[in-house]
Amino acid sequence: MQIADGTVVAMDYTLKDDEGTLIDQSQPGQPLAYLHGHKNIIPGLEAALAGKTSGDKVEVRIAPEDGYGEPNPALEQVVPRDRFQGVESLEEGMQFQASTDQGPISVRVVKVEDDNVTVDGNHPLAGKHLNFDVTVQEVRAATEEEIAHGHVHQESGCCGGGEENKEGGSCGCS
Numbered sequence: 001m002q003i004a005d006g007t008v009v010a011m012d013y014t015l016k017d018d019e020g021t022l023i024d025q026s027q028p029g030q031p032l033a034y035l036h037g038h039k040n041i042i043p044g045l046e047a048a049l050a051g052k053t054s055g056d057k058v059e060v061r062i063a064p065e066d067g068y069g070e071p072n073p074a075l076e077q078v079v080p081r082d083r084f085q086g087v088e089s090l091e092e093g094m095q096f097q098a099s100t101d102q103g104p105i106s107v108r109v110v111k112v113e114d115d116n117v118t119v120d121g122n123h124p125l126a127g128k129h130l131n132f133d134v135t136v137q138e139v140r141a142a143t144e145e146e147i148a149h150g151h152v153h154q155e156s157g158c159c160g161g162g163e164e165n166k167e168g169g170s171c172g173c174s
Contacts, residue, residue, distance in 0.1 A: 001054075011049070058133075
């Protein structure tokens with residue numbers, strides 16, 4: 001079966017930056033499974049995998065616009081240190097949830113200076129080229145429930161739920 005919209009794909013992968021530094025990888029014996037055509041992975045990788053089948057190997061370099069986008073300067077802000085109540089030691093790289101008019105976003109501390117903290121709401125890989133080495137392990141048709149929910153369901157039940165979900169009970173996925 002070829003990878004197309006509405007298929008579930010299980011793949012082993014490594015992700016490196018342009019300097020060859022390993023950023024992420026699937027664990028041995030635990031391939032990443034996703035629902036193709038439902039924006040579960042970055043657009044450039046999804047496009048590169050379309051039409052592939054089990055056993056295919058793909059090496060692809062994804063440009064920022066097809067990955068996590070270009071950094072948005074508006075997502076970097078300097079905020080007063082007192083906004084971090086209860087946090088004794090602030091360090092670069094720490095992550096927090098910030099409330100915005102558009103809802104919560106994850107922010108990363110990028111600089112701490114006296115009473116000011118610079119946070120960045122951009123994805124850490126924004127603006128970077130991404131180099132994937134992928135081996136397609138399995139391609140199967142998605143279930144109606146997976147398509148309706150927009151993501152893969154685990155073999156043990158919906159969204160990793162219990163046995164009752166195999167018997168047709170509601171899994172509570174959104």
